[in-house]
Amino acid sequence: MTVEVRTEPFDPWQAVARYQVGVLGQAGKYGATGVFVGTMRDFNEGEGVRAMTLEHYPGMTERHLEKISQEAAARWDILDSLIIHRSGTMQPNDPIVLVAVWSAHRGAALEACRFLIEELKSRAPFWKKEALSGGERWVTHSTSG
Amino acid sequence: MPITVRYFASLKESMGRDRDTVAASEVSTVGDVWSWVSGGSTLPANTLAAVNMEYVEADHPVRDDDEVAFFPPVTGG
Numbered sequence: 001m002t003v004e005v006r007t008e009p010f011d012p013w014q015a016v017a018r019y020q021v022g023v024l025g026q027a028g029k030y031g032a033t034g035v036f037v038g039t040m041r042d043f044n045e046g047e048g049v050r051a052m053t054l055e056h057y058p059g060m061t062e063r064h065l066e067k068i069s070q071e072a073a074a075r076w077d078i079l080d081s082l083i084i085h086r087s088g089t090m091q092p093n094d095p096i097v098l099v100a101v102w103s104a105h106r107g108a109a110l111e112a113c114r115f116l117i118e119e120l121k122s123r124a125p126f127w128k129k130e131a132l133s134g135g136e137r138w139v140t141h142s143t144s145g
Numbered sequence: 146m147p148i149t150v151r152y153f154a155s156l157k158e159s160m161g162r163d164r165d166t167v168a169a170s171e172v173s174t175v176g177d178v179w180s181w182v183s184g185g186s187t188l189p190a191n192t193l194a195a196v197n198m199e200y201v202e203a204d205h206p207v208r209d210d211d212e213v214a215f216f217p218p219v220t221g222g
Contacts, residue, residue, distance in 0.1 A: 038222055054221070055154050057214060060198035085221065097222050117222060123200070126221025127154035138155040139220040 001073065001081050003065035005056060007088040012037045012098035019082050019100065026079050030102040034109030036117045042092035044139070050131045053089045054096070057125035061085075068119040072101070075115070076108040083116065085126065118145070146210040148172065150182055153216035156192065169209040176203035178213050191218060 002023065016035060024030070042049055069081050084098045099116045103109040121142050128139040147166040157163050165182050172178050175196060179188040188194065188203045195214040196205055207213060 056221070057151075057153055057195075057198070057216070060195060060214070063198050121219075121222035123219065124221045125153065125195075125216060125219050127217065128220045129154070138217070141218060142220055142222065 001066070001069045003062055003069060003083045005058070005061055005085050005087050007086075009090065009094050010084060010086070010098075012084065012095045015082070015084055015098055016100050019080075020102075023082075024080050024102060026102065029104065030079050031104050032102070032106040032109035034099075034101040034103075034106070034111075034113035036097070036099040036113050037095055038097040038117070040090055040092050040094045040096055044130060047132050049092065050133065051089060051091055052131065053129045054085075054087045055127045055129070056085075056087050060125050064124045065120065068116055068123075071119070072112040072116055076101075076103065076112040077105075078103040078108050078112050081112065081116065083120070085120070085124070087126070121145075148178065148207055148209070149212045150178055151212065151214045153214065155217050156215055169207065169211075172207055174203065175201055175205045175207060175213060178207055179203070179215065188215075192216070193218065 065083050079102045082100045086096050099113050101109045101112045130137055147168050150165040152160045152163055167181050172181055175194045176188050193216050194201055196211055
């Protein structure tokens with residue numbers, strides 16, 4: 001179970017592949033990998049977005065992500081999970097967040113993955129500020145999904 | 146040690162600073178801390194509060210050395 005906040009761009013697909021090889025150590029045990037990747041759009045609420053800055057609360061963020069990872073492990077029969085979330089300034093098409101869950105069967109992997117991204121979005125202390133052509137604005141709420 | 150009060154995101158901008166300190170003898174709850182730093186107002190419904198990095202409500206008690214944080218609704222993911 002790993003959580004990480006990164007200030008630099010990252011490749012979520014490479015992160016999943018590396019984690020499976022280097023950390024998971026469960027070759028032959030997992031039959032399902034549930035993955036969610038959130039990517040920055042170049043539009044929001046009807047306006048073009050040039051860039052975005054993600055602020056967070058260091059310490060509380062990691063604590064919250066660890067807590068929801070433990071909740072997922074208690075609730076579903078999963079082997080491991082990985083959450084990586086960006087902070088700092090990013091451009092459209094940059095990955096924002098990766099949630100990956102490994103389990104023996106697909107149900108637990110997909111359900112735990114959905115649980116983790118929804119819990120992250122509703123409670124993890126991150127805040128987005130968008131740069132538009134005419135200035136900046138804080139994002140005040142998440143989309144309904 | 147006094148209580149450290151931290152602000153994030155749009156609240157940090159509207160406060161014009163990222164932190165304050167408050168003597169624990171002046172306050173007994175999170176709501177008191179907000180009242181102290183905001184000049185007497187009650188904690189707005191759309192402002193979240195944490196003590197030592199755990200979410201709490203306005204009636205949560207505070208003590209010496211606590212880190213109290215106030216911030217707007219979160220928008221990660």
